[in-house]
Amino acid sequence: MKKIIEIDDSILTKLKILSAFEGLSVKALMEKAIELFVKNKEKEQLDSLSKEEKEDIGLLLLMQQADRRDMVSEEEFLEGLK
Numbered sequence: 262m263k264k265i266i267e268i269d270d271s272i273l274t275k276l277k278i279l280s281a282f283e284g285l286s287v288k289a290l291m292e293k294a295i296e297l298f299v300k301n302k303e304k305e306q307l308d309s310l311s312k313e314e315k316e317d318i319g320l321l322l323l324m325q326q327a328d329r330r331d332m333v334s335e336e337e338f339l340e341g342l343k
Contacts, residue, residue, distance in 0.1 A: 268276070273287075280290040307315070333341075 276287050276290060280287045283290055285293070307318075310318070
């Protein structure tokens with residue numbers, strides 16, 4: 262996705278200097294910075310969840326990995342509950 266954004270000249274100058282030190286293009290440096298920011302925000306959100314909410318998310322992730330075509334009979338299901 263290509264987006265045009267306005268960046269303050271002082272920030273752009275700093276980005277150019279950092280990109281030279283990092284050996285990256287300004288675009289690559291910005292992408293790396295945004296990716297790091299998003300990961301940190303996701304971690305903050307996960308850290309703020311209660312134990313029950315974390316368990317719910319874990320169950321949701323497991324359910325998404327399940328093969329929906331894999332079926333069991335009613336007998337097998339009820340046997341598993343014992």
